[in-house]
Amino acid sequence: MEHHSDSLKVMVIDDSKRVRRTAETLLKKVGCEVITAVDGFDALAKIADGHPRIIFVDIVMPRLDGYQTCTLIKNNSAFRSTPVIMLSSRDGLFDKAKGRIVGSEQYLTKPLGKEELLGAIRTHVPDFVPLERAS
Template sequence: MSSLISDASAVTILVIDDSATMRSCVAGFLRDAGYRVVLADDGFDALAKLDDCRPALVVCDVVMPRLDGYRTCALIRASAGFRATPVLMLSSKEGLFDRARGSLAGASACLAKPLAREALLAAVRQHLAAGALPL
């Protein structure tokens, strides 16, 4: 891990999920690892909070009402200030089509639900250290 992110408490992660249970679970994993977490319950809520919280990384559910995760990711990537911000997509679908769609939207990685704590933290560390490398 680079020295820029060695202090996890200085790193803000935006978690976007319409499920309160998933938001709580992911936030708990990240907070226990020392990260600062900002929660959003859908894509519109996330976009409204983006400039204020300035996340180093975004964790975004794929299936959400109003604005799905693919479109939310694409909008984050289209924003000049967040073009390089890694976006980890969470999906209960693991098919090739879903991974390709995530890649086209600009996702840095796609993680499968149910989400394992170690898999999430490994992906977070990897993408914070590497920057926003697409799939």
């Protein structure tokens, strides 16, 4: 696979294959390189290897939930400044507050559409220029 060094690396951590596939499809269409992980443990190894510029993480996951995953990312000095966007099917104030406490930059409610994903990327990765592919 030929990867352009200027394509934006985005990580999507979600235990749902459907969510990962949807996000990956949407992001690839706008020219992002997508790294997916099924849970926090899987993600941490891949973050060290891939150095994504922005990370989307689902809150409800087995083994290591999104809050714990975000805490681990933010506790690592190499990734502390990487924006972490929490994903949840719940739109509760408590969840959002907890997301802020663990250091996440934003909270998105599922289901995710292209606008939500792109909006978050544009906000936190200002130099990102999406490709507009006709597909």
